[in-house]
Amino acid sequence: DAKTTQPPSMDCAEGRAANLPCNHSTISGNEYVYWYRQIHSQGPQYIIHGLKNNETNEMASLIITEDRKSSTLILPHATLRDTAVYYCGGGSNYKLTFGKGTLLTVNP
Amino acid sequence: DTGVSQDPRHKITKRGQNVTFRCDPISEHNRLYWYRQTLGQGPEFLTYFQNEAQLEKSRLLSDRFSAERPKGSFSTLEIQRTEQGDSAMYLCASSLSDIYGYTFGSGTRLTVV
Numbered sequence: 567d568a569k570t571t572q573p574p575s576m577d578c579a580e581g582r583a584a585n586l587p588c589n590h591s592t593i594s595g596n597e598y599v600y601w602y603r604q605i606h607s608q609g610p611q612y613i614i615h616g617l618k619n620n621e622t623n624e625m626a627s628l629i630i631t632e633d634r635k636s637s638t639l640i641l642p643h644a645t646l647r648d649t650a651v652y653y654c655g656g657g658s659n660y661k662l663t664f665g666k667g668t669l670l671t672v673n674p
Numbered sequence: 675d676t677g678v679s680q681d682p683r684h685k686i687t688k689r690g691q692n693v694t695f696r697c698d699p700i701s702e703h704n705r706l707y708w709y710r711q712t713l714g715q716g717p718e719f720l721t722y723f724q725n726e727a728q729l730e731k732s733r734l735l736s737d738r739f740s741a742e743r744p745k746g747s748f749s750t751l752e753i754q755r756t757e758q759g760d761s762a763m764y765l766c767a768s769s770l771s772d773i774y775g776y777t778f779g780s781g782t783r784l785t786v787v
Contacts (some may be wrong), residue, residue, distance in 0.1 A: 609678070609765050610693065610717060627774050631764030660705065660730060662776070664716025 568593040568623045568656025571663075577671050584641040586668050589653030591635040597656040599630055601639045604667070611632035613639065615657075644672045678779035680766050685754055686785045694752045695782045699768030706749050707776065708741055709765040712736065717765055723749060756786045 568617040573623055578584040598617050599622060610646040614628045616637075621628045627640040641648055649672045655664040677700040687693050699706050709717035709761050720739070722730045725746035736743075738756075743749040753760055764781050767776035 573679040602775075602778075607780070609767070609778030610776075612777065613779045615775060655716065660724075661709070661719045662717075663719070666714065667716055 568601040568663050570598055570654045572654055572668045575669040578644045580672055580674050584644040586652050589636045593656045597658045599637050600655045601665040602653045602659050626655050646672050648672050678768055678777050680779035680782050686781045689786055690755055692754045694750055695764055697749045697766030703768035703770055705769045707767045708751050711763040758786045761786045
C-alpha cells in the first residue's frame with residue numbers, strides 16, 4: 567500500500583492558487599494517485615486522480631513528478647468553500663490508502 | 675441520482691451490543707466499499723463488494739464484523755459485541771469501476787459507551 571506524507575495544515579488567501587503537496591514514495595507502478603477532500607461531518611469528496619500524466623478537471627489540476635514519488639494538487643482560485651481536509655492517497659483496482667491529510671484554510 | 679445514502683447518521687450503543695448499518699449505493703454502481711475513519715485519520719479500507727460478491731476484506735475486519743450485499747444492491751455492516759475501540763465513522767462508497775473515483779456517503783458515526 568502506498569504510504570503518503572502531507573503537511574498537516576496550510577493557509578491560502580481567497581482568490582489565490584492553493585498548492586498542496588504530497589509525498590508517496592512507496593506507490594507502486596499500477597497505483598493511481600488520488601485526491602479527495604472532506605468537509606467537516608461529511609464523507610470525502612473525489613477531486614481528481616492520475617497515473618503518470620498531469621491531469622486537469624473542473625475542480626483542480628494534478629501534477630505528478632516523473633518518478634511518481636510526489637504530486638501537487640492545485641486549486642487555481644481558492645474560495646472560502648474550499649476550506650477542508652485534503653487527502654492524497656494511492657489506489658488500484660478496489661482499494662484506496664489515505665494519509666492523514668492537510669487541513670487547508672482559505673482566508674478572506 | 676441521490677448519491678450514496680447511509681443510515682443511521684449517528685448511533686450510540688452500549689459496549690457488548692450488536693449494531694447494524696445500512697448503505698444504499700448509487701443505483702448503477704456495481705462496486706461498493708466500506709471504510710472506517712477515526713478522529714484525525716484518513717479513511718481505512720474495510721471491505722469491497724463487486725455486485726453481491728465480497729471480494730476483499732481487510733485485516734481490520736475482525737470476526738465480530740460482517741458485511742453483506744444481497745442481490746448486489748444495498749449493503750449492511752454488522753458489528754457484534756461492540757467494543758469502545760469500534761467507535762468511529764463508518765463510511766460507505768460506491769463506484770462504477772476502479773478508474774473512476776468513489777462517491778462516498780456521509781457516514782454513520784458510532785459511539786460505544
